[in-house]
Every structure is written in structure tokens, then in C-alpha cells.
Amino acid sequence: MHPNLIASRFLEIIDPDPSRDLQDVMGVLGAEFGFGHFTYFANPRPNARYDENIILTSYPEAWQGRYREKDYHMIDPVVSHGMRSLLPLDWSLLPRNSAAVRQFFGEAGDLGVHPNGITIPIRDANRGCGLFSVNIEISERDWLSYKRAFISELTYLSFLFHDRAMRVGMVPGATERPALSPREVEVLQWAGNGKTRWETSVILGISESAVKLYLANACAKLRVANTTHAVARCVTEGLFDVR
Template sequence: MTVAAQARLDAILERLEEATDRDGLQQVTEELRDFLDVRHVVYHWVSAAGEQYGVGTYASEWVERYVAEGYLRIDPVVQGCYQRFHPVDWKRLDWSGKATRNFRNEAIEYGLGNQGYSVPVRGPGGQFAMFTVNDHCDDDAWAQFAEDNRRSLILIAHSFNEKALDFEPDRQPDAAPNLSPRELDALTLIAVGHSRAQVAETLTISEHTLRAYIESARFKLGAVNTVHAVARALSRGLIVI
């Protein structure tokens, strides 16, 4: 990502942080759609109490159709995200059933693209969310988009979720975790794309010791895995890449 593009994304995420209501979140999804140059950007939140809402750029007619037909039951994207912690490329999901094929074809008729990428996010007490980008292009172009933007999409997803959690009633703000210098170094090197072996060599420690640092950082951040820990550290400004 160029310096100019990173500055633009930082400005959008700053507006996300300053949002005080759903309209503010909606405006950010529209800005991100234009920034990423995709058809749609959507964030869907299910609170710990079961309350749901979504913001995004899908046509209202499609949203109404989706709800009226109960497509939540058969949507492979939702099912896939519930079963995974890592980002989900839609083309890797099972679309072989007749109902899911018809669902996909109808979604495309309503303006969704043939490609999608969703980041599942899990929060405290059962809170769950999905951040999705959607576009129309061939598989090679989409694979390149995902490769170029994967880290940014994870960061954006967790930034959205941090803001959504602010809207939870009676929720107390989390204290900033106190990560050690070694924990910060490990997460930073992982964030820039180093393998665990490369990180251990750079820090002149064993991979066993590195694993202990990563697990300690993950626990302090309340993260479900290493990718989640890196995303939370990035979104809270604990590490910078």
C-alpha cells in the first residue's frame, strides 16, 4: 500500500473511531467501498445479548429479500464464518446445493458480485460479527486483491468491532493490555509477514520461547488466535507497521 493510500485508510479509520451512532458507521462503509474500489462493504453485528444490526452498501431491496426469505438459514457465508476464525474467501465455500446455487444467482441479480471475502470476529460473552467485501471479477484478480489487502481487511474488521462494542449497553471500557517489549516485537514481526522461524531467528530465541511470548500476548489481548492478536494490537495502536 502506498503512503498516500495508507494515509487515506488511516483517515477513514479515524472517522470510524469518532462515530457515535449507526449513521456514522454507515458512512464509513461507503467510504471504504470507494477506497477499496469494490462493489460492497458490509459489517454485521450480533451483540452478546442477541441484538443484531448491520451497516453496508447492499441494496435495501436485497436486504429486505434476504430477511423475508430467511436466507440466513442457507447462506454459506454466514455458516462458514460461524465455523471459522480466519478470513473466508467465498469461492472456497460449498455452493454445490441447489438452494445455495439459487441463492447465489439471486444475490448476483440484486447487484452483488461473484466474489466475496469475509472476516469473522468474536468478542466477549458470545458477541459475533462479520466484515465483508464483495466485488465482480475473475478468480485471479480476486486472489490478487485478497493478497494485497488481507492485512488491512483484518484490521478494518476488528476496528469496526471495537466501535460496535462501544455501543453495548453498560459495557465498561477495556484496560489497555500491558505487553512486554518481546511480545510487542514478536507481534510486529508477524504483522509484517515473517514466519515464526524468521521471527525466532531475528529475536535470537527458540521457537518454543517465541510460542510462549505469542500465547502470553494473545491472552492479554483477549484474542482467539495469533491473527486476531495482531489485529487487536494494530487497532489499539500497540504496534505500528
């Protein structure tokens, strides 16, 4: 399997038409890669009110209405755990030990939300945060193998999506990309192709600490929280491709 198959397809669709509707793009990806619904939730600044958040979702209108009507964001474990986590969340592992949460998932299922899903937390250097979720209609037997196959690709896709949302003005705080040095671009490209800092140091003939410094400088210049997001920014800007 191509290590960045979903991300490559996302860029293939959107690069020729940067103004293309992101929800439409996700509909194409969902049909091709097996997820039924997606949700992108962005909190543009610390302590933002719920009505200031950016939400883009393909969930059925009936569930969206029920969610708003009952203020389910107050008890949704995907939101509460995702906003505190740095790692992807498997919905099947979320605690459901309260009657309110069990009712929440029961109503979601009745209104077209499948029980299996993955949520990727997003953090950026502007102190904004967000969640990118895909919801998959799949048997319990097949769920673990699907997750193992696609979780890294979906993580990369989440940062590409967030970066694109910032660039088209959906998320406040986007800035123009500062110039990276040739060496900073090199270390990011190797990181994007799966090389560790040590492997990159051997390839480039520099110390591992120098590689670490170049990555940190690049992340600071791009105002992103981590190397994955930095690579996503560079790919969307056309600085390099990843294999």
C-alpha cells in the same frame, strides 16, 4: 504493493475522528480499493438469537428487505460456512447444489449483490464470533488476481474493524486493554511486520519457545483469539505501527 495498504488507510481515516461512522469509512475504502459492498455481522455470545446479532451493511435496501422477509440467514451459505470456518471464504467456491441456494444467489444478483466476494471469519476470546465480507464487481478473469493481492489486507482490516466496533460499543463485551510488558509489545510488533516466531527469536536474542509464550500471554491479556487480532488491537491503541 504496501503490505498493509487498506489497513493503513482505514487507520488514517478513523484515527483523527474515532467517532466517525464505520459505514462511511467503508464507503471511502470501497471507492478506493474496488469493492462495492461490505457486511459486518457479529454474534456477541454463543447461542444468541438472530435478532440479537449486530449487522452493519451497505447492501441495497431492496436486498436487505428480501433477506429479512425470506429468513435467508437460514440458508445463506456465506453464513453457514463462515460461522464454522477459520479461514477466509471465496464465494465462488461455495456449494450451490440446492435449488434454494441457487435461488438465493439469483435473487441477490437481481437486487445488486455482485457474484464475487470474500468473507473473513472473526473469533474473539469472549466466545463471540462474526463475519466481515466485501463484495466486488469484477470479471471472473480478474477475480483471482484481485483475491491474491488483497486477501491478507482484508483479513487484517476485518480484525481492525471488529476491534473498533467493540471499542465504540457496537459489540458487547469489550474490555479495557490491560498493560502489556515491553517484551510482549516487541514480539507483537515483529509479528505485525511479518516476522515468524523463529525470525523474531533471532532478532531479539531469545528462544523461539519464549516468543511463543510472549505471544500467548499477550493474546490472553488482550482477550483476543489470535496474533492477528492482537496486532490489530495494539495498532488501534497506538502502541506501534506496522510497515
